[in-house]
Amino acid sequence: MNASIDTHQTDVLILGSGGAGLFAALHAKQTNPDLDITIAVKGLLGKSGCTRMVQGGYNVAIADGDSVERHFMDTIVGGKWLPRQDMAWELCVKSVERIQELENELGCFFDRNSDGTLHQKAFAGQSFDRTVHKGDLTGIEIINRLMEQVNALEVNRLEEHRAIELIPARDGSGIAGVLLIDMRTGTYRFIKAKAVLLATGAGPTMYLYHTPSGDKSCDGLAMALRYGLSLRDMEMVQFHPTGLLGGRDTRMTGTVLEEGLRGAGGYLLNGDGHRFMKDYHDNAERATRDIVSRGIYEEMRRGNVTSMGGVYIEMAHLGPDNVSKRFPGMVKRCADCGFDLAGGRVEVVPTAHYMMGGIECGIDTASASPGLFIAGEDCGGVHGANRLGGNGVGNSTVYGGIAGESMAAFIAANPNIKDEDQHVIEQGIARAEKPFGKTPENLPALRDSLYQTMWDKVGILRNKKDLSSAVSEITAQHQSLDDIGLQDGQRAFNLTWHDWLNMQSLFDISKVITAASLARNDSRGAHFREDFPHTGDLNSTCYIRTSGSVDQLVTEAVPVDFSIVKPGESLIDDEASVPPATA
Amino acid sequence: MLKVSIWRGVDEGEFIDYEVPMRANQTVLDIVTEVQRNQEPDLAYRFACRVGVCGSCAMTVNGRPRWTCRSHVNDVIDGDRLVLEPLRSHPRIRDLVVDLAPFFETWKGSGAVFKPSATRDDKPVKITADDPARKNADAGIECINCAVCYSACDVVSWDKNYLGPAALNRAWTLVNDAKHGERKETLNKALGDGGCGSCHSMGNCTRNCPVGLSPSAGIAGLKKFALRGLPKVEKP
């Protein structure tokens, strides 16, 4: 075992540097400039994670005629009455302040109308055009400005540091710190902290096709589960209908082709060139994400596929020049990969995009364990069964900021550093050391089997039989991962070791998703059970809570507290524009 | 088969040759991934988004700095050869990975940090997108901080004081930003030590910027302000 562990101490330790992590750093410093803040991140600061990848934009009820109530109703109805209402409400209220903060205090410049006011575009499932954006690369603008501010602060930056274990206090009084691997040297590092923020961005990268950035592998969720926290809504994995398909050997496969392509009138064609979406829904390609994803998946199951096993998106009938002008980013991206989006056909597949589920925490982002806070995609409950496009980055920036303030307040009340439970540190290291000393074997093959199982059996269409067989397949695969060895030589920047660690987290959370999917016997939002195709009674809506150890997961149906609005009611009087009860 | 020579080591090291199957859809990032997954488990390289927005994956490909996740092999290959090295002008970490921290330090040096002139309680100011200063800023704003331009610029490699194209490009966008509270200070820093006076308009930054920005034009704009003074930017 690696004897030398480097130990440091800080006031606030933030894991992750997406919208949640960086906003937390900013707000913690603003609340108390004397705090010593450390940001530890698996990639480069501000350059990893998905906040940067946001294309569509940021939902905020800021325009005349729109209201927080309306944004809230859209969120609740879109989330199929499953969202935690107090959290959804806070999201809608605070996003107004946050977008102004982004514009005024951080220096973002979002697209304008001709009169100079913010331009807000339509996004599926919303009763008002409220998505603020910067072209179709909104995330770059947001995260660049955020990292600029954070870089200018006095904070400790631990880049390419991977958190592997949350370490509790010896006396059980809360969190004491986090065990990390310094990826650049391959050594272990323990950071003691008074408060810790988990903002590692979840990320459903256990599916054959997925959109998130490569550094996201559900590490935070897996650590939280081991630490004893409960997760909710984990069956809710959002699929984006049009991921680029370039074959299994290219990392560009699975990356998102913008929703606007379908909105603008793009066709989806199956292997025979038939426009199949008309067979599934009156709105054809313009139906919502979940419906189109299911349509495509159905064609794939029937074998009506392209050479690489997907379907085509075709834009040429809109005029190649026109397409190039309207979607320059997408056309260029496809061209860089060798595809002609403007004039030809590009192969696409649905692709796992976002996890609505996550760790249960309070509206102040505090988890059940004192000193440990959760924000961003790691946290569960805000979106319920479906996330509206544009509510994701809102969630991470709103709650990231709140977390910063909450942590500063927590430290003011709890200024002491806690003694760590050495035993858990040792366990964490033992877990990471497991593959060394065993015979090296083929990791990619095992990853492929996990991908395939999740895709086929815990994916877009689910049923009890498949889910049950997925449980045993995943368990067996996980066992093989434990038996796989790694060549032990160069530990510095050893990506294969980190692949192995990624897969550990992915296996853990795949089990959770599968268990939660088995526990939900109805279909709503992102979760579709072929054996229970209908949405149950809304008034008795429950969410699924998962806890326990990965080998002995406990699921529990917990009634949703309709603290603000009940099914059938609306906060909006004006009937004509009430969001549809079922979207 | 494709012949790939990859730099292994830190400052001391050597090129090692690998053979990788040729495929129809293959980026340079896919090539290094293939090598790492199937031939050389401890090959070090960096990527994150894989779609050209995070700027983590840049390296030197056949002599030129590039983002690799969006560089199709067919577009960059020389015969059947690919030579991959870390980005130049950065401290090396291992194999194809460099330390970008000094690169980000240059941001501060060039005064490229937004200072607010309003608060979160104020409505966003009304500035139209066709405001001339705003247009200047917009033209330079979508930088992914990939450090390709920095690595491409010879002056950066010659003069360790030079802040380089990316940081100066950001300073240029700020000087044109009516919302920025310290336009003058930013201009002063950008014209100071290691600032835009060191740029000799070589243009390698612009020619290599993967997202099509033109730091050359931005730096020339800063020089114009140096000579003519900072123009007023209307703030309604």
Add this chain to the structure above:
Amino acid sequence: MTVVRGLFIAQRYSAMLLAPFVLIHLALIIIVVRNGLTAEEILSRTNGSTLWFVFYVAFVLAVTVHAPIGVRNVLNEWTRLSGGVVNVICLCLALLMLSTGLRAVFAVT
């Protein structure tokens, strides 16, 4: 105003001055060398002319400002000399240019 900024501005303004000077000078060279160059010719053209005197003094001054600043950049970028040494070299170059230049102007006018 920082030193570098001052140097930058000085170099650009001196360049702007030099541009017409060099043009005139080039034109002159081409016209006068037509008949072969003799000292008498040069001197007869320039001796006693205030116009030429002012022209050449300004030329020398501009070059004295312009060229050493340029050389300073080159030395800073292309050699390992320290900044201080480079400054001294360039100051010397400036003095050399100024002294030989003014001497020449007085000689021929």
Add this chain to the structure above:
Amino acid sequence: MANNRQSMRTHKSYFAFVGHRVSGLLLALFLPIHFLVLGLALEGADALNRFLAFSELPLVKAAEWGLVVLLAIHLLFGIRVLMLELTDWPNSADGRTAWIIPSVIAALLVGVIFLAQL
């Protein structure tokens, strides 16, 4: 991506940079010598004439020709740089590279005229 495989130091802007710098350096080296020679006039026309006779040698003539061309090149490239720095760019990617080749041609033309005048 027409220029995709072109090397980092064989494109026009780079050529203009090198040309400008090398010409500037050579001029900076030559100018003090030039001034010294003219200064000979102080010692009388004879001294200057002796030098000018020396300058009739073919090698010296060639060098002189070179200097004229260098001066012209540096001037024209210098004007391009000043244009870049003082005026708006036609578009943000275009550093008036179209001026570079004509500048070289013009400088050579000056050289040709100079030769023709000899």
